[in-house]
Amino acid sequence: MSAVVTEPCVNCKYTDCVVVCPVECFYGDDTQLYIDPDDCICCGACLPECPVEAIYWDVDVPAKFSQYIQLNADRVNVLKPIGARVTEKQSR
Ligand code: SF4
Numbered sequence: 001m002s003a004v005v006t007e008p009c010v011n012c013k014y015t016d017c018v019v020v021c022p023v024e025c026f027y028g029d030d031t032q033l034y035i036d037p038d039d040c041i042c043c044g045a046c047l048p049e050c051p052v053e054a055i056y057w058d059v060d061v062p063a064k065f066s067q068y069i070q071l072n073a074d075r076v077n078v079l080k081p082i083g084a085r086v087t088e089k090q091s092r
């Protein structure tokens with residue numbers, strides 16, 4: 001299991017979520033953030049931090065956002081090697 005970032009994250013300017021993650025497993029591009037499903041330890045800290053409720057457990061992702069489970073994994077595979085980790089709250 002892991003946490004998954006879904007569509008409401010698109011164009012978020014807050015990134016409140018990243019600062020609470022104990023394993024720093026958030027990555028970002030110009031569109032949104034993504035969670036590394038391999039590194040997420042399912043602590044649950046980030047879910048209540050997101051003001052737009054974009055983060056779900058993979059088993060709870062609504063059907064309309066189901067493609068985001070694979071998207072998080074795919075984008076992390078691209079972003080992780082180029083160092084696009086996001087660990088500090090920022091304006092994006
Ligand atoms: S708080 Fe984090 S997960 Fe929520 S919308 Fe903003 S960047 Fe995305």
Ligand code: SF4
Binds near residue numbers: 021024042045
């Ligand atoms: S559930 Fe915990 S480990 Fe997983 S992304 Fe959220 S804060 Fe990080």
